[in-house]
Amino acid sequence: MAMYRHQKKPRSIVQIFFLIFFLLFGAVLIGEFPRSVTHQLFFPSPDTYTESLLQQEISEWSEKKYIYWGSRIDCPGKHCDSCEGLGHQESSLRCALEEAMFLNRIFVMPSRMCINPIHNKKGILHHSDDDDDDVVSEERWAASSCAMDSLYDMDLISQTVPVILDNSKTWYKVLSKSMKLGKQGVANVYKINRTVLSDDSMYSNIFLINRTANPLSWFMECKNRNNRSSIQLPYSFLPLMASKNLRDVADQIKEQLVDYDAIHVRRGDKIKTRRDKSGVIRSLHPHLDRDTRSEFILRRIKKWCPPGRTLFIASNERTPNFFSPLAASYKLAYSSNYSSLIDPVIENNYHLFMLERLILAGAKKFIKTFKEDVNELSLTDDPKKNTKAWQIPVYTLDD
Known part of the structure; x- marks a missing residue:
């Protein structure tokens, strides 16, 4: 059971969730609520990531704006119950980073990446029908994901696209400020392209953009990807950003x-x-x-x-x-x-x-x-992206 389920419509109550989160988070800090309550809202713990130099210097970004695509790559959408391989997820992540570059915004990076089960040595946790679904979802997610900063160097990425992780203290400061700004704090967007987000003051002046990306995959938002001249980040970017x-x-x-x-x-x-x-x-x-x-x-x-x-x-x-x-x-x-x-x-x-x-x-x-x-x-002349044409395999030198 995945944490998120497919949503056909944009989340219109995200601001309410943010507000509820802060009430609960404040209660956690003073010990009035158990820590697990906040996990119901799917916000990572703020104490699991050591702040980098760029994140400590948040004051330098005080006039900057942020964009958040979600706590999991390609979710909400059809990949919430499963996840694609590293290359697929990197295409989606690169698309989100490109949009942050285009909008001159700081990207809020998911703190964990889902690992496709066939690439996870630890496998997926099994559970009985009597287990609590929410608890099991948390356990399955923990067992089938890894820390994003164990894969990528956040400071190195930030030299090209400023990023913060969504379990960092900086992210919680951003959320707090967004609540204080009222209508200028958060905009929930869906099916709106990056050009509109850049040119329309309704969005361009908003402190935090909360995007619900295409439910098929995040990279579907980069519809001009076939036009190489429009790609700001090359395919080699994330591989070279390794931790x-x-x-x-x-x-x-x-x-x-x-x-x-x-x-x-x-x-x-x-x-x-x-x-x-x-x-x-x-x-x-x-x-x-x-x-x-x-x-x-x-x-x-x-x-x-x-x-x-x-x-x-x-x-x-x-x-x-x-x-x-x-x-x-x-x-x-x-x-x-x-x-x-x-x-x-x-x-x-x-x-x-x-x-x-x-x-x-x-x-x-x-x-x-x-x-x-x-x-x-x-090694082969076969195209990587096939046209779905199933052909008879060839094993001789004749073809």
């Missing part, structure tokens, strides 16, 4: 690798097949299974990576020794070779993927699974 712990470990691994090439081999979640009405097996990526096997990888990359080079491999392939045939031509390296370095900082596969992306980015030649840009190198 200092992850960056430090990645730097140590890169120092040991010295001069190396790298490949990212995405198989498991992309190699999906199904049978059509005639019983014929079909796939959305007909060449992917073939192109990501060792013998075909070798054929593909030898023109870019001369034999004898060190080759770092990052992959979601779980078959042991799947890439071992490549060792005949390359010195293979995996993140698992550096367990003494990574184990202290890796709690889930999101942390691992963040770390591996930094290592991949440091390679002399980096070859992706799918080509996302005309100048990139890739």
Whole structure:
């Protein structure tokens, strides 16, 4: 049971919730109410995040304005009962950050990121039918999420887009001020684009904008995403904003690798097949299974990576020794070779993927699974974003 449920209409009573929250929060501070009462309103605890330099200097932002998209990425909406992978959530988060840049507002960042169950080593908590749904929701969320600042460096992000976390003391000061400002304090917006929010004084002069984003996904608000010239933040922005712990470990691994090439081999979640009405097996990526096997990888990359080079491999392939045939031509390296370095900082596969992306980015030649840009190198020519056309898989060199 998720904390939020799908809402077809904008939340028109958010200001009332804010007011109730402050009454309850004040009561918590003087000990009149149990701490769990405030959790009903889904506001994180203010004492779980150490204020950064930028957050301590809130006085410098006293004339600034803020924008809040919610306490969870892609929620409220269809992803409240589940969550997408890291890349999907980063697209949504980048969209929100872009809007904050466009509006010259400070972005209130969710303090936790949901981890898709297949990427969570701890799994999802199970419970009986007799368990309290709200308590279980809290437990499931805690078990299937991780702290946002364990993934990203907030100070580093703030050099481009000022951010605060929604469990910081600064956020509570912002909420308090928004209540004191009355009608100029909070505006609840839905289905209003960023240009209107910027140009219309009804919104541009408001201290705090509380946005209810598209229920499909936050990134749907960036409708011009296909127009590359309109994108303020590149796809590489968030990967390079990894937390200092992850960056430090990645730097140590890169120092040991010295001069190396790298490949990212995405198989498991992309190699999906199904049978059509005639019983014929079909796939959305007909060449992917073939192109990501060792013998075909070798054929593909030898023109870019001369034999004898060190080759770092990052992959979601779980078959042991799947890439071992490549060792005949390359010195293979995996993140698992550096367990003494990574184990202290890796709690889930999101942390691992963040770390591996930094290592991949440091390679002399980096070859992706799918080509996302005309100048990139890739293992397959299949498009990453398929047109939903299920085709017969190809395993020969004929096609």
